[in-house]
Amino acid sequence: MITGTAITPAIRVEVLDSTGARVTSPTIVTLALADNPGGATLSGSTQVISINGVATFDDIVLNQRGAGYRFSASSGTVPPAFGSPFTVYTPLLADVIAAGDENSCALKRGDVPYCWGRNSVGIVNDTFAGPQLTPVGLHTSLLFDRITAGYQAFCGIMSGGQAYCWGSNGGGKLGDSTFQDRTTPVAAQPSLRFAQLSLAFDYACGLTTSHDVYCWGDNNFGQLGDSTRNFSLVPVRAGGGLTFDAVSAENFHTCALDPSGAAYCWGNNGRGQLGDNTTVEKLAPQPVLGGHTFLRIAAGFSHTCGIATDAVTYCWGKNSAGELGDGSTTQRLVPTRVMGGSSFVELDSDGLFTCGLTALGQTWCWGSGYGTQPIHIQQPAPFIAISAGFEHVCAITAAKGVYCWGVNTYGMLGDGTTTSSNVPVRVLY
Numbered sequence: 269m270i271t272g273t274a275i276t277p278a279i280r281v282e283v284l285d286s287t288g289a290r291v292t293s294p295t296i297v298t299l300a301l302a303d304n305p306g307g308a309t310l311s312g313s314t315q316v317i318s319i320n321g322v323a324t325f326d327d328i329v330l331n332q333r334g335a336g337y338r339f340s341a342s343s344g345t346v347p348p349a350f351g352s353p354f355t356v357y358t359p360l361l362a363d364v365i366a367a368g369d370e371n372s373c374a375l376k377r378g379d380v381p382y383c384w385g386r387n388s389v390g391i392v393n394d395t396f397a398g399p400q401l402t403p404v405g406l407h408t409s410l411l412f413d414r415i416t417a418g419y420q421a422f423c424g425i426m427s428g429g430q431a432y433c434w435g436s437n438g439g440g441k442l443g444d445s446t447f448q449d450r451t452t453p454v455a456a457q458p459s460l461r462f463a464q465l466s467l468a469f470d471y472a473c474g475l476t477t478s479h480d481v482y483c484w485g486d487n488n489f490g491q492l493g494d495s496t497r498n499f500s501l502v503p504v505r506a507g508g509g510l511t512f513d514a515v516s517a518e519n520f521h522t523c524a525l526d527p528s529g530a531a532y533c534w535g536n537n538g539r540g541q542l543g544d545n546t547t548v549e550k551l552a553p554q555p556v557l558g559g560h561t562f563l564r565i566a567a568g569f570s571h572t573c574g575i576a577t578d579a580v581t582y583c584w585g586k587n588s589a590g591e592l593g594d595g596s597t598t599q600r601l602v603p604t605r606v607m608g609g610s611s612f613v614e615l616d617s618d619g620l621f622t623c624g625l626t627a628l629g630q631t632w633c634w635g636s637g638y639g640t641q642p643i644h645i646q647q648p649a650p651f652i653a654i655s656a657g658f659e660h661v662c663a664i665t666a667a668k669g670v671y672c673w674g675v676n677t678y679g680m681l682g683d684g685t686t687t688s689s690n691v692p693v694r695v696l697y
Contacts, residue, residue, distance in 0.1 A: 269355070269356045269357065270357055270358065270694075271333055271358040272329060272358075273329065274312065274329055275328045278326035278328075279325040279351075280325075281297050281299070281323040281325070281349070283295050283297060283318045283343060284321070290321030290322075291318070292321050296343060297323035297342070297343045298315050298343065299314045299339055299341055300339070300342070300348075301337065301338070302350055303336055304337065305334040306332035306356065307334075308330040308331055308332035308334065308356065309332070310329075310330060311328075311329045311331070312327040312328040312329050313327055313328075323341070333357055333358040336353050337353065337356055338351055339351040355684075357684065357697060358696065359669055359694055359696055360374060360382060360669075361376065361669065361670070362375055363375060363376050363377045363664070364413075364415050364653070364664075365653055365654070365664050366415045366655050366662075367657030367660060368418065368419070368618075369418075369420065369618065370420075370657070370659075370677070370678045371384065371385025371387070371417075371657075372385055372672065372682060373415055373417065373422050374415075374662070374670050374695070375412055375413075375414075376668075378411050378413060378427070379411055380409075381415055383400070383403060383404065383406055383422070384403045384679055384682040384697075385400060385678050385679050386420075386679075387678075388420050389436050389450075389451065390451035391422065391451065392404065394407055399686070400679060401683075401684050402679070402682055402683075402684050402697045403695060403696075403697040406434075406452070406453070407451075408432075410424065410432055410453055412425060413427050414464075416464075417655070417657070418435075418466075418467020418469070418472065419438075419469045420435050421433060421435030421436050422434060422435055422467070423442075423443075423456060423467055429460075429476075430455070430458065430461065431455070431456040431460075432454060432455055432456055433456040433465075433472075434452055434453045435449065437449050437450060438470040438485075438486075439469075439470025439499070441467060441468070441470055441471050442454060442456060442472075443456030443472060445501045457502075457503050460474065461477045463475050464514065466516050466517040466522075466567075467517070468567075469486070469519050471485030471486045471492060471517065472484060472485055472517065473506065473515050473517040474515070475512060475514065475515045479527070480505055480511060481507060481512050481524055482503035482505055483522065484500050484503045485500070487499050487500065489536035490534055490550060490552070491534065491535030491536065492504050492506060493507055493522060493535070493551070493553055494506060494551075506524070506552075506553060507524070507532065510526060510532065511526060512525060512526055512532075513526065514564070514565060516565050518618060519536070519568075519570060520535050521535035521536045521541050521542060521570075522534055522535050522567065523542075523556075525565050528561065529563065530561065531562050531565055531574055532555055533556055534553045534554060535549060538570070539570040539571065539585045539586035540584060540585045540586070540599055540601035541584065541585030541586065542585075543556035543557060543558070543584040543585070543602055544556065544601075546601065556574075557603070558603040560582060562574040562575060562577070563575045563577055563613075564614065564615045566617045566622065567617065568617030568622060569586070569591075569617075569619050569620055571583060571584065571586045571592060571617070571622075572617075573593075573606070574615070575613070579612075580605055580611075581612050582603035582605055583606055583622065584600045584603045587599050587600060588620070589621065590621075590635050591617070591621050591636065592606070593606035593607055593608070595607045596640060606624075606634070606641075607641040608641055608642040610630075612624030612625060613626065613627050616655055616656040616661075618656045618658050619635075619656070620636035621634060621635025621638055629647075629649075629650025629665075629666070630645075630650065631644070631647060631651055631654055631661075632644055632645065633656075645661075646692075648665075648694075649666070649669070650666065651663040652664055659674050660673065660681060661674055662682075663692065669694065671692035671693060671694055671695065673689050673691055674688065676688040676689065682697070
């Protein structure tokens with residue numbers, strides 16, 4: 269049941285006599301709240317006349333969320349009957365969305381994030397051990413403007429560029445110079461001010477407000493971009509003298525765009541995800557071949573995609589699930605055009621698929637669960653932002669409504685269930 273929306277299916281009250289038989293003559297039945305934990309106002313037709321022994325209340329609305337509501341039904345001097353307890357949810361509203369591998373967080377700018385899904389290390393709810401099927405506010409007084417998700421970890425950026433992270437701290441990716449998992453945000457690399465953060469498997473990279481990329485954590489494939497394989501708990505600058513306007517890190521490779529739109533990638537290259545026509549790992553940023561100038565770039569599990577300035581989307585790297593969107597499952601070592609002809613303004617990837625968002629708010633996805641070329645997502649409304657997790661996607665509408673779709677094993681769709689969905693479902697709390 270959702271606040272402000274008529275309860276469906278309609279509430280039906282059966283009128284019985286002392287023997288348990290239906291009273292077929294018209295009877296006035298009154299519906300009321302026996303238990304009102306949220307202090308809700310009950311609106312709609314609360315008195316109806318039964319027809320053939322059944323009173324139907326089809327426009328009942330409650331205006332406050334809460335758990336443990338219960339209706340009572342009465343008629344004349346007959347003692348009231350009571351229904352079973354139920355929960356009323358309200359739609360989550362947000363400006364920013366971040367889908368992780370098996371959980372998600374959403375945020376109103378200048379507020380605390382609300383999170384849901386798999387709750388390993390208390391990443392979503394530090395007072396509850398199991399999966400969180402609906403959003404819960406993070407226990408912090410910190411107010412964020414941006415948020416990003418990685419492998420069982422999240423980071424938020426405050427208005428002044430200060431970054432805080434929480435969750436699994438493998439490789440020291442939370443940036444607090446420890447390996448200790450955190451259930452609440454800790455300062456990440458407090459000497460730096462960030463415009464963007466990107467969390468990968470056991471490392472992280474951040475774009476500073478001065479357009480430098482710094483990375484920290486595991487470096488076994490050179491994913492920190494400092495020309496070494498040296499692990500580091502402190503930030504190391506990637507790319508020497510290069511400056512960047514965007515960064516995207518995922519699994520074991522990192523890609524970035526310089527101010528001219530040229531793409532550079534570094535780290536693991538076993539599937540050609542660096543786009544330099546080799547499968548040899550690179551310890552420092554290498555130019556992506558093809559001569560393209562990019563507006564957006566997104567690193568996936570073992571592939572990368574980018575939106576070029578000519579509005580064409582290109583992908584490269586692993587393609588076993590069709591995540592390159594070129595109609596095949598053939599690995600590509602250089603940027604290859606995505607089929608379909610749609611022009612995207614946003615792009616995101618985490619697992620073995622990719623999703624793009626058009627200027628008109630339409631979403632197309634390709635790869636695992638979708639196929640080898642983009643398919644259109646059946647949306648309830650145009651989206652203004654999307655975020656791809658490992659097996660699910662979340663999006664935000666212009667009215668700030670939050671929707672998710674995909675695998676829902678741990679409640680990462682945020683609709684109070686563990687039922688997977690191929691179409692977007694409303695996130696409720």
